[in-house]
Each structure stands twice: as C-alpha cells, then as structure tokens.
Amino acid sequence: MPLSDFAIHAHGLTKQFGQHTAVDRLDLTVPRGSMFGLLGPNGAGKSTTLSMITGLLRPDAGLVTVNGVSVWPDPTAVKAGIGVVPENLLLFERLSAREFLSYVGRFRHMTDESIDARTNDLLAVLDLESADDKLITDFSMGMRKKISLAAALLHAPPLLILDEPFESVDPVSQRSIRQILDQLLDAGGTVVLSSHVMATVEELCDWAAIMHHGQLLRHGPMSEVRAGQRLDDVFAQTIGSDALPPTRLDWLNTFAAEPENRSGAEL
Amino acid sequence: MIDWASARSFIPLKFRTITRTPQALIGLILGLLLGGGMAALGAFALWALRGTEHAELTLALSLGGLAALWLLGPLVLGGGEIILDIRRFGPLPLGRSTIGAGLLLASFVGVPAMVTLIAVGASVTHAASAPVAAFMAVAGLVFVVSVIVASRVVVSFMTLVFGTRFRAAATAVTMLVAISLGAASQSLVYIGQLVSLDDLRALRSIARWLPTSWAAESLALASADRLLPAVAFLAGAVVFVGALFVVWGRLLARHLEGGGAADPTKRRGPLVSPWMDRLVDRRTAAAWARGNRSIRRDPREWAETAAFIPLVLAFSLPALTVIRSASPRLMLVSYLAVSSSVAITTSNIFGSDGPTVVADAFPGDGFKSVLIGKTIPRMVAVMLLVALGTVALAVFTDGWLLLPVSLALITQSGLVAATAGIFVSLRSPIPLPDRVGSLAGNNAGCVASLVRVVTLFSINIATTAWAAPTLTVALLGRPLLALVPGVAMLAAAVWWYRWVAEVEGRRTANRVPELLAALSLRS
Numbered sequence: 001m002p003l004s005d006f007a008i009h010a011h012g013l014t015k016q017f018g019q020h021t022a023v024d025r026l027d028l029t030v031p032r033g034s035m036f037g038l039l040g041p042n043g044a045g046k047s048t049t050l051s052m053i054t055g056l057l058r059p060d061a062g063l064v065t066v067n068g069v070s071v072w073p074d075p076t077a078v079k080a081g082i083g084v085v086p087e088n089l090l091l092f093e094r095l096s097a098r099e100f101l102s103y104v105g106r107f108r109h110m111t112d113e114s115i116d117a118r119t120n121d122l123l124a125v126l127d128l129e130s131a132d133d134k135l136i137t138d139f140s141m142g143m144r145k146k147i148s149l150a151a152a153l154l155h156a157p158p159l160l161i162l163d164e165p166f167e168s169v170d171p172v173s174q175r176s177i178r179q180i181l182d183q184l185l186d187a188g189g190t191v192v193l194s195s196h197v198m199a200t201v202e203e204l205c206d207w208a209a210i211m212h213h214g215q216l217l218r219h220g221p222m223s224e225v226r227a228g229q230r231l232d233d234v235f236a237q238t239i240g241s242d243a244l245p246p247t248r249l250d251w252l253n254t255f256a257a258e259p260e261n262r263s264g265a266e267l
Numbered sequence: 268m269i270d271w272a273s274a275r276s277f278i279p280l281k282f283r284t285i286t287r288t289p290q291a292l293i294g295l296i297l298g299l300l301l302g303g304g305m306a307a308l309g310a311f312a313l314w315a316l317r318g319t320e321h322a323e324l325t326l327a328l329s330l331g332g333l334a335a336l337w338l339l340g341p342l343v344l345g346g347g348e349i350i351l352d353i354r355r356f357g358p359l360p361l362g363r364s365t366i367g368a369g370l371l372l373a374s375f376v377g378v379p380a381m382v383t384l385i386a387v388g389a390s391v392t393h394a395a396s397a398p399v400a401a402f403m404a405v406a407g408l409v410f411v412v413s414v415i416v417a418s419r420v421v422v423s424f425m426t427l428v429f430g431t432r433f434r435a436a437a438t439a440v441t442m443l444v445a446i447s448l449g450a451a452s453q454s455l456v457y458i459g460q461l462v463s464l465d466d467l468r469a470l471r472s473i474a475r476w477l478p479t480s481w482a483a484e485s486l487a488l489a490s491a492d493r494l495l496p497a498v499a500f501l502a503g504a505v506v507f508v509g510a511l512f513v514v515w516g517r518l519l520a521r522h523l524e525g526g527g528a529a530d531p532t533k534r535r536g537p538l539v540s541p542w543m544d545r546l547v548d549r550r551t552a553a554a555w556a557r558g559n560r561s562i563r564r565d566p567r568e569w570a571e572t573a574a575f576i577p578l579v580l581a582f583s584l585p586a587l588t589v590i591r592s593a594s595p596r597l598m599l600v601s602y603l604a605v606s607s608s609v610a611i612t613t614s615n616i617f618g619s620d621g622p623t624v625v626a627d628a629f630p631g632d633g634f635k636s637v638l639i640g641k642t643i644p645r646m647v648a649v650m651l652l653v654a655l656g657t658v659a660l661a662v663f664t665d666g667w668l669l670l671p672v673s674l675a676l677i678t679q680s681g682l683v684a685a686t687a688g689i690f691v692s693l694r695s696p697i698p699l700p701d702r703v704g705s706l707a708g709n710n711a712g713c714v715a716s717l718v719r720v721v722t723l724f725s726i727n728i729a730t731t732a733w734a735a736p737t738l739t740v741a742l743l744g745r746p747l748l749a750l751v752p753g754v755a756m757l758a759a760a761v762w763w764y765r766w767v768a769e770v771e772g773r774r775t776a777n778r779v780p781e782l783l784a785a786l787s788l789r790s
Contacts, residue, residue, distance in 0.1 A: 057524065
C-alpha cells in the first residue's frame with residue numbers, strides 16, 4: 001500500500017524511561033477508513049505509543065506520520081487534523097462543560113455559531129445536557145471521559161485517537177459513542193482506540209494490533225488477527241498468559257494450616 | 268509563528284478560571300483590595316518622600332521585593348501555569364510560541380499584575396521631567412515583563428521537576444501562606460525596631476546585583492536623575508529578559524513534548540523500615556510507615572503538617588529579635604507552639620485518607636495500632652522541627668541550661684496534644700473529599716469547625732497545666748532541677764497517650780460501622 005493510504009504510519013518508534021524501554025522499535029500502520037483496536041495488558045506501551053503518535057510525547061527514535069504528515073517536525077499541524085482523548089484527562093477543571101467546549105472550539109478557530117451548534121449536539125448525544133453548567137472538577141470519571149471525547153470530536157477530525165474511551169462510561173453512553181464512531185467511519189474517517197475490553201474491540205474494530213512489553217506481537221485485519229478464534233483467546237495466547245502458572249499462589253491453599261494469620265486479637 | 272487569536276483567548280480563560288467559584292471570587296476581591304491598597308499606600312509613600320534618598324531606596328527595595336514575590340509566589344500561591352497548566356493545551360493545535368504568548372498575556376490578569384502595574388505607574392509619576400518619565404516608562408515595562416517571565420521560568424521548571432503533586436500542593440499551601448503572612452506581620456514591628464537605614468542601604472547594595480532587580484534598580488536610579496547608571500542597569504535587564512525568554516521557550520518545549528514523564532517501572536524502597544519494627548509492633552509500624560509516605564506524597568498532608576509553621580514563627584521570632592537579651596527562659600514558650608501544631612495535625616487523622624479507614628478496619632484488629640501509627644508521624648514531623656527551632660533559640664539566647672527541660676516540655680506537649688487529637692478524631696471524624704485541602708475541609712461544617720476551635724483551645728490549656736510543674740521549677744531559677752518534674756510528666760504523658768489509644772482503639776474496634784457512617788455522612 002502507498003504511504004498515503006495510511007492514516008498512521010510508524011517505523012522504529014522507541015521510547016525509554018530510564019532503564020525501562022516502554023516502546024521498542026515499533027512498526028505500525030493504520031489504514032485510512034479503518035476502526036483500529038490497539039490491545040495489550042497494563043504496561044504494554046499502548047498509551048506511550050498513542051502519545052508519541054499524537055504529538056504529546058517525543059520518541060527517542062523512529063518516525064511517525066499522521067495523514068501523510070511527519071509528526072515530530074511539526075506536531076501543531078498534525079494536532080489540527082486529529083481528535084485525541086489522552087490517557088491523562090487534563091481538563092480545565094474550573095470551566096463548565098459548555099465553556100470548555102467553547103474554548104476548545106476557539107483554539108481550533110471555529111466560528112461561535114458552529115461551536116454553539118456542535119456543543120448542543122454533543123452534549124445531547126453524550127447525555128451531558130444536565131451537566132451543561134456544572135464545573136468539570138465536579139464531574140465523575142465517566143463524565144470526564146465523555147467531555148474529553150466531545151472536545152476531540154468538536155472540529156470533526158478525520159482521525160480520532162482514543163485511549164480507553166469506554167472506561168468508566170455507562171452502557172447507554174457507550175452505545176451512543178459507538179454510534180458516533182460508526183458515523184465518523186461511514187464518512188471516511190479513521191478511529192484508533194486502545195481498550196482492555198476484548199468484546200468491544202472485537203465487535204467494533206476491523207483492524208487490530210496486540211502489544212506486549214513495548215513490542216507489536218500481532219497486527220493486521222481483525223479476521224487475520226483472530227484466525228478463526230475468539231479475540232480474548234488470541235490475546236491470551238499471544239501475550240502468553242492463557243492460564244495461571246500452577247506454581248503460583250500456592251500459599252492460597254494454606255489457609256487451613258495458618259489460622260493465626262487471621263486472628264482479630266489486638267496487640 | 269504566534270497565533271494571536273488563540274493567544275488572546277488565554278485572557279478570558281484565565282479570568283473565568285480565577286473567578287468561577289464564589290471562594291475564588293472572594294479571594295480575588297480581597298486580594299485586589301489588599302494588594303491595591305498596599306500598592307496605593309506605597310505610591311503615597313513615594314510621593315511623600317520625593318526628593319529624598321529615602322524615596323530612591325524605597326523604590327529600589329519595594330520593586331526588588333515585588334520581583335522576589337513574583338519569583339517565589341507561584342511556587343506557593345497556585346498561580347501561573349498551575350491555573351493554566353501547559354499540558355492541558357497538549358492535544359490542541361497550539362504551537363510553543365502561541366502558548367507562551369497566551370500565558371504571558373494571561374499573566375496580566377490577576378492581583379499580582381495589578382499590584383505591579385500600580386507600583387510601576389506610581390514610580391513613573393515620580394519622575395522629575397518628561398524625558399525621565401518616558402525612560403522610566405520603558406524601564407517599568409521591562410520590569411513588568413522581566414518579573415512575569417522570570418516567574419514563568421520558575422514555575423515551568425518546578426512543574427517539570429515536581430509534576431502533578433507540586434501543582435496539587437499549591438492550592439493547599441495558598442492558605443498556609445496567608446496564615447503565615449498574618450503571623451509574620453505580628454513580628455514586623457519587632458523586626459522594624461531592629462532594622463536601620465544603613466541595613467536597608469546594605470540590602471540594596473546586595474539586591475542590585477541580582478538580575479531580577481536590575482530593572483527596578485534602573486527605575487530607582489532614574490527617579491533620582493542618575494540616568495547613566497540607570498541606562499546601564501536597563502540594558503542589563505533587557506539582556507536578562509532575552510535570556511529568560513530563551514530558557515522559558517526551551518522549558519515550554521519540554522512540557523509540550525511530554526518532558527518529566529515518570530518511569531513507570533521505578534521501584535521504591537520497602538514500606539516499613541527495619542528500625543520501625545524494632546521500636547513498635549508490626550501493625551503499628553505498618554500504620555506509621557503508611558503515615559510517613561502519606562505525609563511525603565499527599566499535598567493535603569503537607570498542608571496539615573506545615574500548618575504549625577506560622578505558629579512557630581509567631582512564638583520564636585519575637586523571642587529571637589526583641590526579647591533575646593531579656594531572658595533565655597522565653598525559649599520555653601516553644602512548647603506551646605508544639606501543642607498547638609500537633610493538635611492541628613492530629614485532630615483530623617481520618618482527614619485526607621478517610622476511605623482507608625476501611626482498609627484499617629477490615630483485618631478486624633483493634634484500632635490501637637492504627638491510632639498510634641497515624642499520630643506518630645504527624646507528631647514527630649512537628650516536634651523535630653520545633654526542637655530544631657528551640658536549639659536555635661538556645662544558641663541565640665545562650666540558654667543551653669534550659670535546653671534539656673525545654674525538649675522534655677516539647678515532647679510531653681506533643682504527646683498530650685496527640686492524645687487529644689486521637690480523642691477528637693474518633694469522636695468527630697471528618698473525611699476530606701478528593702481535591703479538597705485539609706484546612707478548607709476543617710471548615711466544612713460549622714459544628715465540626717466549632718469542635719476544632721474548642722479542641723485547640725482546650726489542648727493549649729491542658730498542655731499548660733501539664734507543663735506547670737516543670738515550668739514552675741524552671742522559672743524559679745533551677746533549670747536542671749526542672750528536669751525531675753519534666754521527665755516525670757513526660758513519663759505520665761507517654762502513659763496517658765498509650766492508655767487513651769488503648770481505650771479508644773478498643774471502643775472503636777466495636778464501632779467501625781458507626782465510624783464509617785460518620786465519615787460517609789460528612790464527606
């Protein structure tokens with residue numbers, strides 16, 4: 001495929017924190033118009049990878065292009081064409097949901113009319129209308145996710161990169177978010193999401209990648225990654241943890257022999 | 268290239284952020300009244316002193332002091348990038364120069380900028396002629412820009428080093444600074460009696476070599492019609508501002524590229540140090556070690572522990588300044604600071620880690636170990652620092668003979684206050700919701716607030732009574748003999764502390780659901 005067919009193309013992407021290599025010479029391609037699921041256990045390097053792709057964390061080595069534009073020479077230009085829900089939701093805590101979206105829209109050079117209309121739509125669809133005037137500092141985790149998603153969608157980006165978008169979000173809103181993502185996809189957009197929920201990724205995504213210890217272990221169309229199995233089975237096999245090692249947690253069987261460990265006696 | 272439309276949007280963003288809650292609005296209005304009043308007073312003083320050496324000295328030192336506040340203020344006052352955190356702009360298509368310009372413009376919103384502009388404006392009106400006024404206007408502008416950018420550099424650097432904990436701490440520390448200033452202002456009278464005009468001249472001669480004071484020095488010199496040195500200092504200030512912009516630009520770039528991201532694999536040492544296990548039993552050591560970590564990591568705990576600093580200032584500064592020659596026995600008053608501060612830090616031991624009481628309660632043990640483990644770190648942190656202060660007092664007052672008995676008094680006061688803290692925490696537990704500072708939390712309910720005020724007063728009375736035998740012997744002129752009642756009362760304090768922890772711990776162990784209900788009800 002020519003490079004222009006990819007929404008994201010990363011080559012040799014590497015990031016180290018001290019002695020720890022969070023992402024190790026990662027090669028990743030995301031085709032335009034795909035719904036791409038990035039999977040991996042905690043600490044696999046998913047969020048670090050997404051941060052490097054979105055211009056939020058400078059890689060130690062490697063190249064990454066987004067929509068054909070190299071990210072690190074000019075991250076500002078790349079950010080203009082993407083919507084991001086990052087891992088750390090750093091929001092303006094002392095603004096209300098509406099004010100927050102209003103400022104994000106201004107920073108993206110949108111007209112006031114457009115900001116107002118889209119804010120109304122997004123708050124309604126994401127069930128945040130009742131929190132219209134509530135300060136973000138008082139939001140629940142799920143509401144913070146939703147307002148962050150609204151900010152990422154406000155300028156109708158062709159590429160949406162979402163780090164755990166369904167985490168802490170109620171089922172009704174999850175449904176709404178899926179519909180929004182489908183709509184974006186139908187219009188020719190691309191969505192990249194990371195998630196721990198296999199069922200969600202299996203249902204939504206047509207491309208997937210599995211990361212572990214900073215490396216990409218599987219990568220391709222969902223049908224190829226699954227290879228006729230359930231995604232969670234493939235995931236467990238890929239990262240090598242499909243069963244608890246029999247030698248671990250042996251002490252769990254010793255409760256009958258050590259009743260004094262659970263004594264309620266005061267010292 | 269600067270996107271000025273976006274940069275200008277930082278101004279209303281900052282304004283909305285600092286006026287969005289009633290508390291913030293009241294703080295802003297009070298700040299404007301206080302800061303504006305002080306600036307107006309300074310302007311009047313300058314006018315009254317015009318034509319004298321005092322005017323030039325006042326101008327140089329007050330603007331130099333203002334520059335120092337700009338440098339130090341953001342570290343503790345929750346200003347600058349704490350309000351408009353650079354990383355919040357990360358996902359937006361804003362370049363480094365646009366964010367820098369926006370932050371610079373936003374700095375003109377708020378009390379510090381207003382006070383600085385009034386001060387600079389007043390100094391310009393002080394000029395002898397129109398050309399000098401024009402020069403001073405330029406120097407004033409350089410001064411304003413230099414203090415703002417210097418402040419930004421400090422905050423950017425500190426946020427890179429300290430990360431989110433630093434920013435979270437700033438809000439809690441704001442209140443402490445306000446209290447400290449209140450306490451310190453009581454000592455200004457004493458300090459004022461000791462400072463002569465020569466001291467101020469010496470201070471200026473030192474301050475003028477600090478780059479942050481160069482623009483101020485230029486203004487002061489120009490106000491006295493000494494234009495040649497004024498131009499030299501202004502040139503230095505302009506170079507300094509240029510250097511600051513370069514450094515700030517690099518720091519901004521580091522922020523925007525994820526600088527300061529932590530190593531997720533960093534390993535920390537064991538929770539419980541071996542020496543703790545040797546001093547107390549395993550469960551108490553665990554609670555003690557957790558308390559130590561909490562004090563180090565939770566800004567709200569820092570605030571509670573640091574709350575005693577103004578008290579120590581209030582007690583020790585007068586003793587160190589005016590009365591230091593009067594009587595070395597005055598160092599004995601430091602035990603009152605200990606009792607008050609330990610009372611503050613221990614009167615809400617479920618405060619910032621209220622939810623963890625479930626973890627403490629779950630193993631089904633009595634609460635004695637938890638209570639002792641929670642109070643020891645708070646007590647030790649305060650008592651060690653006050654003990655250091657007392658040693659300093661001994662040096663200044665030559666009161667070495669009083670030092671042993673003074674340390675005995677400090678220890679017993681801490682124990683008595685911690686005992687009362689345990690009692691109040693269990694009888695009137697108050698949890699603190701996330702992002703609420705401890706001092707604000709204590710005022711969450713008027714009844715709880717009243718309980719705490721009465722407690723602090725009662726604890727001071729109780730520790731005074733407890734210290735009375737030791738104090739009486741010490742003040743009658745036999746400092747070493749006072750060690751006898753001192754040690755006896757210390758032993759009694761240890762026994763009292765352990766006994767209350769035992770009794771209250773046993774009582775609480777049977778009432779954990781009620782304790783949890785009280786914590787939930789008030790959260």
